[in-house]
Amino acid sequence: MGGHEIQQLIRLFGRLPGLGPRSARRIVLYLLRDPQARLQPLLRALDQTGQAVTTCSTCGNLDTSDPCHICTDETRDQRLVCVVETVGDLWALERAGVHGGVYQVLGGTLSPLAGVGPEDLNIASLLARLDAGQVREIILALGATVEGATTMHWLMDRLAEYEVTLSRVAQGVPAGGALDVLDDGTLAAALGARRPA
Numbered sequence: 547m548g549g550h551e552i553q554q555l556i557r558l559f560g561r562l563p564g565l566g567p568r569s570a571r572r573i574v575l576y577l578l579r580d581p582q583a584r585l586q587p588l589l590r591a592l593d594q595t596g597q598a599v600t601t602c603s604t605c606g607n608l609d610t611s612d613p614c615h616i617c618t619d620e621t622r623d624q625r626l627v628c629v630v631e632t633v634g635d636l637w638a639l640e641r642a643g644v645h646g647g648v649y650q651v652l653g654g655t656l657s658p659l660a661g662v663g664p665e666d667l668n669i670a671s672l673l674a675r676l677d678a679g680q681v682r683e684i685i686l687a688l689g690a691t692v693e694g695a696t697t698m699h700w701l702m703d704r705l706a707e708y709e710v711t712l713s714r715v716a717q718g719v720p721a722g723g724a725l726d727v728l729d730d731g732t733l734a735a736a737l738g739a740r741r742p743a
Contacts, residue, residue, distance in 0.1 A: 552574060556570045557570070558570075559574060600612050605617055605648060605649045606633070606653060607633055622646055622647055623646055624647070624648055625680060625681055626648070627647060627683070627685070628647055628684075628685040629649070630652065631651075631654060636649050636651055639687070650684075652667045653666075653667060655693035656693060656696045657696075664700065667697070669701075669704075676705070676710060682710060683710060683711040684710055684711070684712050685713050686698045686701060686715070690731060690735060717732070717735040
């Protein structure tokens with residue numbers, strides 16, 4: 547089933563999120579069937595991307611420029627900041643096209659058990675924007691987990707001294723969702739955030 551190099555490639559692909567050993571083998575086999583047309587372009591793209599990507603010093607996004615293209619986009623509302631846990635969350639909101647402001651990527655959530663404290667979160671640039679009076683509203687778009695709720699409450703306390711509107715994303719029943727398949731936390735959030743019909 548191939549030499550050491552091929553097995554190493556399969557192991558590396560198998561470590562990627564959403565891929566297991568079987569998927570990794572299929573990918574490697576596909577790439578090796580025509581290395582010049584499939585593998586070499588991938589290697590070049592990985593190398594170029596690895597050298598070009600940087601972390602935005604303003605928001606924490608990954609981009610090829612610092613500040614990133616979102617932070618420098620003059621069509622965006624720079625005074626509306628959406629706080630997210632990860633770059634993946636930022637990308638999901640961008641893909642949906644639902645936020646016309648800018649972002650702050652925390653890089654995680656508070657988790658005493660995992661040893662993640664406030665000093666481990668990326669909030670210095672957000673505080674700098676607040677100190678400069680550049681922000682009118684902060685949307686807390688953190689996951690509906692214990693860690694997400696803890697982080698949200700900590701941020702609300704930390705940001706209370708600023709004259710800024712704090713809001714959070716609604717949580718509850720998704721469009722097209724059936725009540726009998728939702729977990730208890732989602733149902734509780736949906737009932738707690740109910741609104742007039």
